[in-house]
Amino acid sequence: MNIGQHQEQGAGWAATRAWVEKQLGDGERIESVERLVGGWTSTMRRLDLAGPAGDGRRTLVLRSFVKPFYLRHAPGLLTREADVLRLLGPTDVPAAELQAVDPDAEHCDHPSLLMGLLPGRIRLDEAAAGRRAALLARQLVRIHGLSVSERDRPRTYQAWTAxxxxxxxxxxxxxxxxxxxxxVIRRDPPAHRSCFLHRDFHPGNVLFTGDAEDLRISGVVDWVETSWGPADLDVAHCSTALALLHGPDEGMRFADRYAAEGGRLSLDPAGHLYWRMLDALAFAPDAEKVAVPWRESGRTDLTAPLLTRRLEEYLEALLRRYG
Structure with missing residues (x-):
């Protein structure tokens, strides 16, 4: 989400800025604003704040939905993310601290959510991809293990293709x-045990700090799609992303990494294959949707032909193993 940034020009967000300023503490002011690049669904801004006399510095992140499709769905998406951030606050999941939300753009130029800045950055390069994938699997097991009351459960998952x-x-x-x-997906969804899902868990939504043995996950972002459903679906989504980023073999290994960390997946190969295909086919034919922010984040090698080939090889590998 925030691998790179450029200077904010200030156009089209005057009302949003005024709303943000009302959320700040006494004597705080916005010192600088930078647009974060690498996102797809929304405009992200980094806001560096300074307190009275220039001290007491802190940084916030502002998410605003500006594209027509996401504007239509913004109230539900941002309200869900705000609720999830509140829910995650007392847990050990490294999520941002909610500051304020204006899901209906009652005060802002566009529907917006204000939150704290998490440390670290996304890492999409090939170096240490396997080590990062192992940490991703461990983090996902922890997310799925969250105890959530029936009242606080997010909505039931939605399929992204048919x-x-x-x-x-x-x-x-x-x-x-x-x-x-x-x-494979021409059937009713298999019987499954539901749990708390991030629903868009992949390397582009996870922040890392450190290197080598000190490599750590420092943040998980983008909770607008959080859902209630089968763990296999979250594993499927991250697996597809890894296959596109690093090749089919890495995508195929992720479910094994997840299971090795104690994660529970469907014991029925046909059922597991259904969830894997349901996710992977939503990227067809060339995964250009995810490739745009990934290329902005430095992976310029991820061309449409390469992604199409990787996706096809990944589908074939899934059919060989589970079909």
Whole structure:
């Protein structure tokens, strides 16, 4: 989400800035604003604050939905994220501290949420990809293990594709792979045990600090899609992202890493395959949606042809193992 940044020009957010200033402490002021790059759904700003006489510095992050599609869904998305951040506050999950939210843009130029800045940065490079994946698996097990009262449970998960909505690549040497993959999700969802899901857990939404043996997860961000559903679905989403970022082998290893950390997945191979395919096919045909922020974050090698090939090889590997 925040691998890079450029100087904020101030256009189109005057009302939002005024709202932010009302949330600050006595004597605090906004000293500088920078636009964070690498996000897809929303505009992210880093706000550096200074207290009276320039002391008492702290930093906040402002999320604003500006794209038409997300504007329509902003009230639900931002209200959900605000509720989740409150819920996670007393837990050991490294989530941002909620400061304020204006989900209906009653005061802001666009629907917005203000939160604390977490330490660290996203890391999408190939170096130490396996080590990071192991930490991702451990963190996801902890998220799924959260005890949530029935009253505080988020909404039931929503599927992001369906057999009749899957877009297939126009050119492929393996059309049978795609057809078999689509056929896997031509059924009712398998029986499953539900738990607390991040629902968009992948390397682009996790912050790291340190290197080598000191490498640590310092933050998990972007809780707007938080849901209640099968752990297999969160594992599937991160697996697909790893396959696209680092190749099919890394994507195939993630479920094993998750299980090794104590995570519980479906014991039925066909059921597990359903969730893996339901997620992977939502990226078809070329995963350009995720590639845009990843390329902005430095992975310029992730071209559409490369992503299409990796996704196809990943589908084939899933069918070999679980089909």
């Amino acid at each position: 057999p009749d909505r899957v877009r297939l690549p126009e050119v492929t040497d393996r059309p049978h792979v795609w057809q078999r993959a689509v056929d």
